[in-house]
Each structure stands twice: as C-alpha cells, then as structure tokens.
Amino acid sequence: MFGSESLQLAAASIATWSALLAAPFVGSFLGVLVRRLPDGLPIAWSRSRCEWCGAALSAGDLVPLYSWLAAHGRCRYCGHSLGWFYPGIELAAIAVPLTAAIVDHGSEIWLDCLLGWWLLALAWIDIRRWLLPDPLPLPLVIAGLVVTAMLDPVKLTENALGAVAGYLSLRVVASLYRMLRGREGLGRGDAKLLAASGAWLGAGALPQVVLGAAVTGLFAAGCLQLAGVRLRAHSALPFGPFLALATWLVWLFGPFSA
Numbered sequence: 001m002f003g004s005e006s007l008q009l010a011a012a013s014i015a016t017w018s019a020l021l022a023a024p025f026v027g028s029f030l031g032v033l034v035r036r037l038p039d040g041l042p043i044a045w046s047r048s049r050c051e052w053c054g055a056a057l058s059a060g061d062l063v064p065l066y067s068w069l070a071a072h073g074r075c076r077y078c079g080h081s082l083g084w085f086y087p088g089i090e091l092a093a094i095a096v097p098l099t100a101a102i103v104d105h106g107s108e109i110w111l112d113c114l115l116g117w118w119l120l121a122l123a124w125i126d127i128r129r130w131l132l133p134d135p136l137p138l139p140l141v142i143a144g145l146v147v148t149a150m151l152d153p154v155k156l157t158e159n160a161l162g163a164v165a166g167y168l169s170l171r172v173v174a175s176l177y178r179m180l181r182g183r184e185g186l187g188r189g190d191a192k193l194l195a196a197s198g199a200w201l202g203a204g205a206l207p208q209v210v211l212g213a214a215v216t217g218l219f220a221a222g223c224l225q226l227a228g229v230r231l232r233a234h235s236a237l238p239f240g241p242f243l244a245l246a247t248w249l250v251w252l253f254g255p256f257s258a
C-alpha cells in the first residue's frame with residue numbers, strides 16, 4: 001500500500017524529471033527568442049529554416065543537442081558552421097532544473113525553472129545585444145506579484161514595494177552617474193530587471209541582489225582581464241546578466257542573513 005508520503009515523493013520526482021526532460025526543448029525555444037525578440041521578429045516555437053541557406057529544417061534537425069552533435073555542429077544542407085549558440089543555451093537551460101533540484105522538489109521546481117529560464121533569456125539577450133527588451137522584464141514584474149499573491153499573500157505589499165524600489169533606485173543611480181560622468185552607465189532595462197527582482201524577492205532582498213551582482217560583475221571583469229582582455233574606465237560589461245544571476249541565486253538559496 002502506498003502511504004500519502006510515498007505519493008508525495010512520487011509526485012515530487014515526477015515534477016523534477018519532467019522539468020529536466022522539458023529543459024532542452026525550452027532551451028531550444030529560448031534560443032529562438034534570444035535571436036528574434038530584440039529585432040521584433042515573430043517568435044515561433046522552433047526554428048523553421050537554416051539561417052544561412054534557408055533550407056527548411058525537419059523535425060529531426062530540431063532535436064535539442066542531438067541534432068547538433070549528429071551533424072558535427074554544421075548545417076546538414078549547406079555545411080555552414082552552426083556555432084555554439086544553440087547547444088550552449090540548451091545546456092544552460094538544463095542547468096536551471098539541475099540547480100533548482102538542489103533546493104526544491106515537487107511543483108516548486110517548476111516555479112523555480114520558470115523564473116530561471118526567463119532570467120536566462122534576459123541575460124543572454126543583454127550579453128549579445130546590450131539591451132533588455134520590454135516584453136521580458138515587464139511581464140516578469142507582473143508574474144512575480146501574481147506568484148506572491150497566490151503563494152504568500154502576506155508578502156504582497158513588501159514585494160510590490162520591492163518592484164517600485166528596485167526600479168527607482170537604479171534610475172536614481174543612473175541619473176547621478178550621467179550627471180557626474182556625462183555618459184550613460186546603466187540602462188533603463190537594468191532598472192526594470194531590478195523591479196522584477198523586487199517583485200519576486202521583496203524589497204528587503206534587493207541590497208543582496210545588487211551587492212551579489214556587483215561582486216560577480218567585478219569577478220567577471222577580473223577574469224576577463226586575466227584572460228588578456230584589456231578593460232579601461234570606458235569599457236563596460238552589461239549589468240543585466242549579473243542582476244539576473246544574483247536574483248536567481250537569492251530566490252533559490254536566500255535571502256541570506258548574517
């Protein structure tokens with residue numbers, strides 16, 4: 001006889017495995033989103049043609065990771081190198097449920113993955129294009145407030161305040177920077193992303209998110225310098241990926257207390 005505990009356990013492992021199985025396909029979709037959204041191109045569930053020769057892709061050409069490996073990273077029709085982009089984002093999408101499974105099981109893991117995949121798309125677009133298109137951060141703010149209202153309604157005020165504080169604080173910093181240095185240092189997109197952080201995590205977690213993003217950003221700049229990339233006062237790194245990473249880690253493991 002199954003007790004309610006073993007039923008819960010079974011449901012939890014089904015949720016975890018289904019998230020893991022869905023991840024490569026979600027990654028493939030995120031790849032299409034990252035390439036098309038910044039240019040306002042229509043987003044289909046999957047690629048339909050080779051970007052170089054225009055050959056129509058069959059279902060077999062679209063199996064995540066496998067099709068790339070089978071064709072040795074080249075288009076089967078024109079032989080053009082496909083690069084690392086699609087396998088890269090598919091692997092990153094798999095890393096999301098793998099990381100979430102460290103802390104959560106059951107239906108929560110799907111919520112973790114939803115946030116993680118959304119942040120992954122935002123971060124990747126920011127790295128490629130230096131922008132965070134509005135169709136991503138703004139619905140993420142709303143999603144954060146809806147999730148809070150459903151799961152933890154007592155925190156709704158704090159999280160709504162978090163969204164406002166997240167947006168305003170980075171706007172103020174950006175204005176100060178512009179006044180002092182005479183050029184843009186932070187994009188509007190960063191402020192919208194921190195608003196989303198606030199909506200998911202609450203106002204109290206924002207200092208940790210900003211600090212975490214700044215520390216990982218400096219660490220990345222240090223690694224680039226060690227790798228021989230010369231960074232000057234005028235060089236910059238997009239801040240969005242670090243805000244996204246810090247948001248994801250505080251959501252999973254935090255908020256951290258001293």
Ligand SMILES: [Zn+2]
Pocket residue numbers: 050051052053054055075076077078079080
């Ligand atoms: Zn081709």
